Each structure stands twice: as structure tokens, then as C-alpha cells.
Amino acid sequence: MKRVIVGLSGGVDSSVAAYLLKQQGYEVIGLFMKNWHDDSVTISDECPWLDDSNDAMLVAEKLGIPFQTIDLSEQYKERIVDYMFNEYEKGRTPNPDVLCNREIKFDVFMKIALELGAEYVATGHYCKKGIIEKDGRTVYQLLAGEDTNKDQSYFLCQLSQAQLAKSLFPIGELTKPEVRKIASEIGLTTADKKDSQGLCFIGKIKLPDFLQQQLKPKEGLIVEVPKEIETYSETVSEFSSTEEKLKYLSRKIDYNVNSGRIVGKHQGAHYFTKGQRKGLAVGGTAEPLFVIDTDVEENVIYTGQGKDHPGLLKKALFVTNKELHWVREDLALAVDQTMTVKARIRYRQPLENATLYKVESGLYVEFEKPQSAITEGQFVAWYQKEELLGSGIIS
Structure with missing residues (x-):
């Protein structure tokens, strides 16, 4: 017993x-x-x-x-x-x-x-x-x-x-x-x-x-970023290494108030998250507005119209060594090793084909298809067949 x-x-x-x-x-x-x-x-x-x-x-x-x-x-x-x-x-x-x-x-x-x-x-x-x-x-x-x-x-x-x-x-x-x-x-x-x-x-x-209770309300601007801005259309055809390419694919885009037009106000950028649609209280757009990024330093929320807005989509993400975790410690990758996996960036999301790349400073996860609203602070988890091998906090 x-x-x-x-x-x-x-x-x-x-x-x-x-x-x-x-x-x-x-x-x-x-x-x-x-x-x-x-x-x-x-x-x-x-x-x-x-x-x-x-x-x-x-x-x-x-x-x-x-x-x-x-x-x-x-x-x-x-x-x-x-x-x-x-x-x-x-x-x-x-x-x-x-x-x-x-x-x-x-x-x-x-x-x-x-x-x-x-x-x-x-x-x-x-x-x-x-x-x-x-x-x-x-x-x-x-x-x-x-x-x-x-x-x-x-x-x-x-x-x-x-x-x-x-x-x-x-x-x-x-x-x-x-x-x-x-x-x-x-x-x-x-x-x-x-x-x-x-x-x-x-x-x-x-x-x-x-x-x-802890984070006090603070009025800031809501900026709508059009799909056509130059940042989205620029392409880099040559990279000196795989790591450089992954760094580019997982980069955070630097928006500023001039990246679009001011469409409203909010009570604190820290109350919002990427991919969020509710709570913006901005009307009159052809398609619904989604949060594509938040800047808590400047207290600005950047939004875009429609769930296929290029500001929402990304093909890769990065996890630092400090926030990398292997359930299967015996399968942990060494620097320069790769692994083909299925991965998800949120609960209930269907598993997506991806490749893990271990580098000196952490681990890149590159997806076969662009993913919507890859969000810093959330967990990415990777599987082979039905087994969850490891996870990390998206940085």
C-alpha cells in the first residue's frame, strides 16, 4: 500500500x-x-x-x-x-x-x-x-x-x-x-x-x-501601424551564418510613434499583450485591430488591422540559456546541434513543425510557417511524437 x-x-x-x-x-x-x-x-x-x-x-x-x-x-x-x-x-x-x-x-x-x-x-x-x-x-x-x-x-x-x-x-x-x-x-x-x-x-x-493593485494606470497612445511600412517589405538575401539568419528572423521590430497614426489612448501599456484584440476601444477600422507590440518604457501600444498583419507574424524565436529547460536532460542539445521537433507557443495551439538550433547564448526555434503573436514571457514547448522534451521562456 x-x-x-x-x-x-x-x-x-x-x-x-x-x-x-x-x-x-x-x-x-x-x-x-x-x-x-x-x-x-x-x-x-x-x-x-x-x-x-x-x-x-x-x-x-x-x-x-x-x-x-x-x-x-x-x-x-x-x-x-x-x-x-x-x-x-x-x-x-x-x-x-x-x-x-x-x-x-x-x-x-x-x-x-x-x-x-x-x-x-x-x-x-x-x-x-x-x-x-x-x-x-x-x-x-x-x-x-x-x-x-x-x-x-x-x-x-x-x-x-x-x-x-x-x-x-x-x-x-x-x-x-x-x-x-x-x-x-x-x-x-x-x-x-x-x-x-x-x-x-x-x-x-x-x-x-x-x-x-501594483501597476498604476498611466495614460498613453495607441498607434496603428499600416501593413505597408518599409520594415515589413525589406528582405535580406544573404547571411554570413545560420545564427545571423535566425537572429534576423526572431528580431524585435523597433516601432516609434511615427511608424503609424495615433488612433486612441489607453490606461497602461503593461495591461496589454501581443495578439490582444479586446479592450482597445478603438472603432472605425475596416478590420479589427490587434496589438502587435507594446512599449512599456514609452507607454505606447502598437496595433495593426487584421489577424494576418505582418507585425503579428514571425518565423523564429529565441530562448536564453537561463530560461531554457529540458525535461529530457539526456537529449539536451550541445552548441551547433539541431533537432527537428513539433512545437507550440501557447496551450491548445496545434503542434507546428519546427527546428531547434543551439547556439552559445541559448536556443533558437525556427518554425516552418510564420507564427502569430509570438509573445515574450510565454512558454514555447517542443515535442517528438507524443513526448514533450523541453521548453523555454520566449525572450
Whole structure:
């Protein structure tokens, strides 16, 4: 009877994960993580963590497993919320869900679980774990979930071998409808509960209100950049090296107020992100306006009409060594090595053909087709077949 601690979130996925582990003969304990105290920024009037905590408790009762709540709000604020503010302030767009898994669920939470004598920590993620032997050593694989529509491997793209060694993903082989069916058959209160929205553990938040707690509103200009500007049409036919070409393809275009015309005002460039369409409050354009870049220093937002605006499209991106992570450390590239992969720059994006190029200062990812709204601060993750090999923060 190996002891497993399940992160019971009050949702259907972790509920069924706990049930399946109990069926498999594990000694299961349910732990609910309370990570947030400030209800002033959540959208709904209900208190989501309280409802979730009650649901988790009812599930534990139904399954006959011990249950307790742990308060990790201090660590959550320090590692996730402060990091988010910091990134937005720098004009980058963080992904709190990926960080929450790396820093909270599979680090702080996992350490507590292991101190409680657990062999493993289990979550309700739609992904799978593989185990292979290589050169006499055990190597853990992070594999996509069976349900391609719900695969959550991307959110776990920053996990390490040590974290994977102690992780279990009981529902990775199932589809969402199958998970709901099991929950319904055994009479769990969470069977028909809607999937949670918004920020990992906090629920649905008003992002501008949330950011305004730290980042003060500051009026600035919205500039519309036409598709025809010279920068977009210039082509360089010869490069002295592959690295020079990749540097060019992944470069950040320098816009200024004279790159287009002023079409409106905003309350702070740090509230906006590349590819964003809502919240600009500028009308009268033939096609919708999208954010193509933000300048937090000058507090200017650059926009372009239509989702095929050349300012949105790019063929390559760069990850610095400091922000480069290999789940499969044994496959990490050495300088000048390349690897053919499938990659994605956001959750739910279909995997795209790409090539990795390792250089002295980091790693380039060159896509076969131009990608829309490659955003600094977000994660790029790369796969071979169904296995996620590594990831990095787009710089």
C-alpha cells in the first residue's frame, strides 16, 4: 500500500484521479491547497476557493479518504503573483499556470506530501508519464494525454526528472467524457461541475483590476501601424551564418510613434499583450485591430488591422540559456546541434513543425510557417511524437 497524496482541487478531474488510485490499491490522502485570500479581484461574487474546498471535502468523504486543507498563499504570492507583476511591468506576458505547476504543485506541495510520508503526488492532469531505461539509468517521460482535446502536457513543460519521478497522472489514459461518466457512476458531487476558468487556484479574475493593485494606470497612445511600412517589405538575401539568419528572423521590430497614426489612448501599456484584440476601444477600422507590440518604457501600444498583419507574424524565436529547460536532460542539445521537433507557443495551439538550433547564448526555434503573436514571457514547448522534451521562456 504505497501512500499517494492527491491535490484535490474540488474539480471532477482530481476527484476521479483519487478514486482510480484507491481502486488500484494505493493509500490515498486528499489535500486541498488554499492559495489566495483576496476576493476583491475575483469576478464572481461567490468565493471560489471556499466552494472548491467544500467540494473537495465532500469527494474525500464519499471516497472514504483522509482530507485536509493546507494554506500556501504566502508561497503563491511570492512565487507566482509577484513574478506576474514583475513580468507585466517589464512588458512581458507570463503564464501563471505553467509556473504554478513548477513552483507550487510540484515543488512546495510535493515537498509537504513527501514529508507526510507519501511515495507520490497525483494530480488530475490530462497527460501521461513514461518510464524508460537508458544507459543503465531510469529516465522519465512526459507524454501527451490520450484526450487530444484536453492534453495538458504543455502546462507541465517545466517539470524536472526529479519531479516526474514522484508524480502520477491517473486520468491521462482517459477522455474528459469518460472521466465525467466515472464520476457520475460513483455519485461524486463534482461529476457535472464546470471546468474552472481563470488563474490557477484563484479563479476568474479581472486582470486589469488585479494588475492595478501594483501597476498604476498611466495614460498613453495607441498607434496603428499600416501593413505597408518599409520594415515589413525589406528582405535580406544573404547571411554570413545560420545564427545571423535566425537572429534576423526572431528580431524585435523597433516601432516609434511615427511608424503609424495615433488612433486612441489607453490606461497602461503593461495591461496589454501581443495578439490582444479586446479592450482597445478603438472603432472605425475596416478590420479589427490587434496589438502587435507594446512599449512599456514609452507607454505606447502598437496595433495593426487584421489577424494576418505582418507585425503579428514571425518565423523564429529565441530562448536564453537561463530560461531554457529540458525535461529530457539526456537529449539536451550541445552548441551547433539541431533537432527537428513539433512545437507550440501557447496551450491548445496545434503542434507546428519546427527546428531547434543551439547556439552559445541559448536556443533558437525556427518554425516552418510564420507564427502569430509570438509573445515574450510565454512558454514555447517542443515535442517528438507524443513526448514533450523541453521548453523555454520566449525572450
